[in-house]
Amino acid sequence: MDVKQAVYPASSVTDLSAVDTTLKAMELQLQQIKDRLREETLAIPKAKEKKGRGSAPLWYITANELDSLSSYMRGRLTLDKINAAIGDMAAYAEANAQLMTAPRKKLTESNLEKALEIREIGTTEGVKGKHFFLENDVKGPTLKLDNTGKAIFTVLRHLGRLSESRIGHHRVFVLLRPH
Template sequence: MEVKKAGASLDSVISLFNRRIAELQDLVIARNMYPATSVTDLSAVDAAVKTMELQVQAIKDRLRDETLAIPKAKKLIDAAVKQQKKLQDLSSYAPSHIPERMSMLGLDTNRCLFPEGSQQNTGFGSLKLEEVPAALPKEKKGRSTPPLWFITAEELDSLSGYMRGRLTVEKINAAINDMATYAEANSQLISAPKKRVAGDSWEKALELRDIAMTEAVKGKHFFLETDMKGPALKPDNTGKAILTVLRHLGRVSETRIGPHRVIILLKRH
């Protein structure tokens, strides 16, 4: 019995050995069939596996960095959105077009302060003011400029439809710019000395000074209804509607002094 068992075990070992040899032969045949793609030895396989592991690790590191950067990117996006909203709110306060105040003011003030045909004597003869442009009178120290308190789209939308009419934020803010120009011209005319005021404007300068000394107007910037000569604010139905809106929104107040309707510019609270 023991001899039979030993023989069976030997046959089993021989069978396994033959099977392993057959597998190796198949592998050799397969390698010879595809010599270009076969791996010559296990060291080459190990090197290829290590290279792939390094690539996989690099991909994992990149994914980790991108994941960590996502919260920072979200914060930047939120900050950009907030900044955009602030800029939109600020842009609603300014009109789409602001006329050149000083150029208009310079022309009007020169007409009032210097009579046409007046001359300026120098050591080399006389030159007309048309040839040598006259400088605007220097402002007194401490004199403030007229307030430019523009309205917003939200303020205009808060009004009733019949009060808004066809008015737009741009039209109203352009009118506010005109009002500041009128008030600045009056302020310069009030403070100008008599020798620098044209003869036909001296009477208006005296009237403006009397108005400026009244209790309702003292220390404030103002203009008269007769000053409303455009380009945006005129004494027509649109101009009256604009003044109504601005009174309601607290930008101006009105009073009557003698024959004049006086519009006072109010400052931001």
């Protein structure tokens, strides 16, 4: 009998991998919280001047939520890939929120057109007051519009973390609070 089999019964190996995946996701979330706190600490003097809706939410999914999906929907997605994509989505939404609240004088000519478009989208019903990003914003590093990225969007829509709509010629994704 192998030493590993004697110490860890076969039935507990999957339990350990689920615990390991959850632990990695929690460590990633903790690191992002630390980074955000560090940024907020550095930005305290500027905080009084800022207006807007606050930073974009990072509502990560859990191993149980991923396991609740059917296998065809999950495919080869891992908890780490999905949660890293959620971090990217929050960054896109944060960038759009900053564009919406930026004074017109401080915008460059190239950013002004996008800012006006974002502001217009941000005032529409269903998007107003929420964090959102456009399909055009998706550029990586983790989330791309390839097959894996499309599968991640499907999973997040199914879990209620994301809604999608068309506004004008844009495909708009709104970050939603988990229920």
